[in-house]
Amino acid sequence: MLQASPFFQAGRMGAYPLGQGRYRFSVWAPLLERVELKLLTPVEGCLPLARDDQGYWQAEVDGIPPGPVDYLYRLHTQAGVVERPDPASRCQPHGVHGPSRVVDPHFDWQDQGWKGIPLSQWILYELHVGTFTLEGTFAALIPRLPELVELGVNVLELMPVAQFPGERNWGYDGVYPYAVQTSYGGAAGFKALVNACHQLGLAVILDVVYNHLGPEGNYLRDFGPYFTTKYHTPWGDALNFDDRYSDGVREFFLQNAEYWLEEFHLDGLRLDAVHAIYDFSAYPFLQELAEQVDALEARTGRPRVLIAESDLNDVRLITPREQGGYGLDAQWCDDFHHSLHTLLTGEKTGYYQDFGELEHLAKAYRESYVYSGQYSCYRARRHGNSAVGRPGSQFVVCIQNHDQVGNRRLGERLSQLTSFEGLKLAAAALLLAPMLPLLFMGEEYGEVAPFLYFVSHGDPDLVEAVRQGRRREFSA
Template identity: 90%
Template sequence: MLQRSPVGRIGAYPLGEGRYRFSVWAPLVERVELKLTSPVRRLIPLTQDEQGYWQGEVEGIPPGPVDYLYRLHTAAGVVERPDPASRCQPYGVHGPSRVVDPHFDWQDQGWKGIPLSQWILYELHVGTFTPEGTFAAIIPRLPQLVELGVNVLELMPVAQFPGERNWGYDGVYPYAVQTSYGGAVGLKALVNACHQQGLAVVLDVVYNHLGPEGNYLGDFGPYFADKYRTPWGKAMNFDGPYSDGVREFFLQNAEYWLEEFHLDGLRLDAVHAIYDFSAYPFLQELAERVDALEARTGWPRVLVAESDLNDVRLITPRKQGGYGLDAQWCDDFHHSVHTLLTGEKTGYYQDFGQLEHLAKAYRESYVYSGQYSRYRARRHGNSAVSRPGSQFVICIQNHDQVGNRMLGERLSQLTSFAGLKLAAAALLLAPMLPLLFMGEEYGEVAPFLYFISHGDPNLVKAVRQGRCREFSAFAWRGEPPDPQAEETFLRSKLNWELKEAGHHQVLWKWYQTLIRLRKTQPALQHLEREGVEVELFSGSGLALHRRQGSQSLLALFNFSPDQPATYTDWQGGSWEKLLDSHETQWLGPGSSLPAKSQGDPVEVPPYGVVVYGQNR
């Protein structure tokens, strides 16, 4: 571990009795002044330290919201900008920043987190999860999530973005909580309520780029790298000159979310776009800082990386030469299930579509572990077989895989009801960490579309054109919905009333039953590699064996939509049926599979799944 520089807390915060402290990193700016705009108007010179931080304390500020800007004096002239570490942007991304009192009346003192191996995640977008689109509106829905059985809420990014409609990946103030969602107090109230009901909370954060509108970091210093570029704009400067200040900005940001908001973890967006070739990578330093915070606070914090590199070094312990992150998203599982159910073979789906791909995902997590990828036209990935399944988050739907389709179709629009039950079982019986995407559990039919509310017409035009280019690899025809239109956003809101009746209600109970099975069966709680065996049978069948101690579970899947698959390879003893998707209670036609098996052949119906258990 490198020696940490003694950098104080950046941003603005109250000291009590009308006193406030301000600190901003601007190493190449000639002079910085603090411009107070409310409740008094005042211009205060700041003092620069040897590391490029401009700081100052202000006294005698009367009660009321404290709004401010920084006046930057450079060779090119004078500009006034909001604080890069602003905690609140009440007037939007271009207006003054506001000081936020960090105090909150927390009521989660007994909370100690949930072990990573037990996580069942539920990803949601704050703006479309409820009609109101706020943190406060989520709280009354929490009992339904607890009843379902999920135990980790994963929030898509909430850092301040332009306008009121956005996925969150266009955020430009990494410390400020989106005002239209309810701001910092609203987020803390949500986390507090989640912990009181036994739910952990993970926040999606973006450290690989900033959005284009309201992005003023470049005026303060060399936050961006000239030598790298992400698909979404300039890359952050994590390894060039002055990169220490950039890294500290994001390291403190992670600590801020985890400590001040009592979050249980962070999902790190697209770490493959964090370009850093230094000897001490940012991701490793981040993991070490979070470990130190965990030791200081006494309960676990988790870092989950999103990466399409299939590089096990991300989650390999630092003592073994890795970065030491706790877990990562693993898209290979999604692609394997999706192609089997939909037959899609364009874009990155061209690398999948065989039942053996899903079998390897169960065995090793990465399907591509060094072999040739047609989509990438090169070899891809390395082996993850040395790491346990508890380090891999998998899904059958998420915001990317749904929202980056041209029409935002959910799986409910791409396969049959039997296919939905099969996919849910494939996910929740897997020896990895399952993630559900909001509404998936009852077969939501509303699309999840890409939406924005930018104020710059030229930027809006560029986004429209960019979305069309993204879809070209998938050969989708037609025009995508206008991302700037409010209607696109409104169409993406959940229809909660669906879950109360018909096949939607049955699907919800199916998910609930699978989650309960996962929580109560020891073999399903064991996520080590040695407890998992997979075999293919009868052309379209996959048998997943899960073992722990004296218990064995056997899940038989049939991925043919019209042909049965016969399984014969029982491993002795008596087996009891625990779950059967073709029973009438699950709106199946009725099942002929025996309640107990002594090893006789069983015929798994088309798009069917059956689970048998054995205790010795």
């Protein structure tokens, strides 16, 4: 017989097993008057959840028989009762609209001797799990790892793997930040990949998206004020990092970062487009995240790295906290790419209009930021501040990446835009730079296949809206 008992303590969001048929469920919904747990398998039942003073609805449920535990939350809203998957779901076996499934976090790890790689020695290789192999899975990647080791890279950077609609997606339309995409192999497949990487001497970092969620299957608004109308992003209302009730939203993403780093043994996270994380609080989310990861390092004795993607050219992101910065470890540096790309291709449209002189590349080598406070024609204002004094090991540079290829209308790689001699020159410029080099999948052998933005949303109207939005955003 099912029995639900309330518990009121800080803990992981989501659902997880406690052993012997006992499970814990916790969801944040601060504005709702009633939330229930609806169990679907292996036994059906509807159980009440108890609310604490922070808006977390929680229960420990005993008596669940063996088998996959699928569930939904019944939300009693002013408009009526709706049933929704768990925002912190660890698994969505039936897609983004279906029920959530509890995942046992246990895995037979064999990387106990892994100590990590010093950041200053990183050579990164960015890849998309769904397109790197014909099968498009974590398991299919494992036999290819020795090739990457032989190539000389030592860090695998994976584009986002959070659950998205359909079977195919670029990765930036995820709507369940804790759930590993089922078509890739789910949580167990991801852990097996990390385990294999560590045994071969490869570190693994994951691209995570804390600035927006995708449009299809995004039910966060039904649970609470996850979004705010104070700020607008290219994807709509901004995630709520500094408005009313923002503590719960911040905790959702803080726990998410720790979940990836601790449960999946990841060596770091690449934080997508942090310039779209709007937070003007006295204690910025990015600083809080960096402090939390530092605490995790101290607790586990293994380094974890946070790398920001930002187009602000703001050195405060990677300046130590004791010097007034946020204390992130490194950031992507697009100025290097733009400087080299324009010299090789002659392109001058869009943001490339700010580059094209040899001195731009020379300054990127010297100072990382090319725009460090001077006027930008593309932005029609002054841009950036100075990164002088920050070591090259805090900047990841590339001659290609998913953005610079996938955000082109035809998805052309550099191999289609310059000569073979130009490619060799670009490779030398990258590998001899005093920063951390990143290769994009296939770059090492001059891949010519385009890498376009792609989705498999279920709603034809949404697909058309995305198509038109991309045309407008990247018209240049």
